[in-house]
Amino acid sequence: xxxxxxxxxxxxxxxxxxxxxxxxxxxxxxxxxxxxxxxxxxxxxxxxxxxxxxxxxxxxxxxxxxxxxxxxxxxxxxxxxxxxxxxxxxxxxxxxxxxxxxxxxxxxxxxxxxxxxxxxxxxxxxxx
Numbered sequence: 330x331x332x333x334x335x336x337x338x339x340x341x342x343x344x345x346x347x348x349x350x351x352x353x354x355x356x357x358x359x360x361x362x363x364x365x366x367x368x369x370x371x372x373x374x375x376x377x378x379x380x381x382x383x384x385x386x387x388x389x390x391x392x393x394x395x396x397x398x399x400x401x402x403x404x405x406x407x408x409x410x411x412x413x414x415x416x417x418x419x420x421x422x423x424x425x426x427x428x429x430x431x432x433x434x435x436x437x438x439x440x441x442x443x444x445x446x447x448x449x450x451x452x453x454x455x456x457x
Contacts, residue, residue: 331355331446335424338451341414345455349409351424351448362427362435363400363407364444367420367453374423376438380407383433392418414455421450 337349353363364379378388380400388396395413400406407424425444427436436443 331358331426333424333426333446333448335422335448335451337409338422338453340454340456343415343455343457345414346410346412347414347453348411349422349424349451349453351407351409353405353407353424353426353446355405358426358429358446359405360402360433361429362431362433362444363405364425364427364435364438365398365407365409366423366425366438366441366444367418368423368450369417369420372420374441376441377422378409379435379438381433381435385435387435387438389438411453414453416455416457418453419455420453422453423450424448 360382362381365377368374378398426446428445
C-alpha cells in the first residue's frame with residue numbers, strides 16, 4: 330500500500346502564489362508517476378498536472394504557463410507551484426500516485442482510475 334500525504338494550500342488573493350507538496354511513502358514504490366488533481370464545488374475532479382518517473386511532465390491547458398510541478402523520484406515527492414492564481418482555481422486539490430504497472434510513465438490526466446493511491450485533499454481558495 331502506498332500512503333500519499335499532502336501539505337500546503339490556503340487562501341490567497343487573485344494574482345498570488347501558493348505551493349502544494351506531496352509525498353508518497355512505500356518501501357517498494359519509487360520512480361512512478363504522481364499527479365495533482367482538483368475538484369471545485371459542484372464539478373467533477375479534474376487533472377491539473379503530472380510528473381512521470383521518466384521525467385515527463387504534463388499540464389492541463391487551464392494551468393499551463395501558470396503552474397509548475399517539480400518531482401523528486403528518489404524521495405517520491407511532488408510539488409505544485411501555482412502562480413498567477415485566479416478565482417476559478419479555487420478547489421480542493423488532491424495528490425495521487427499512479428498504479429505501478431505504468432512504470433515510469435504517466436496515465437492521461439483524464440484517467441483518474443489509473444491513479445490508485447490518493448492523498449487527503451487540501452483547500453485552495455483564491456479571492457478576487
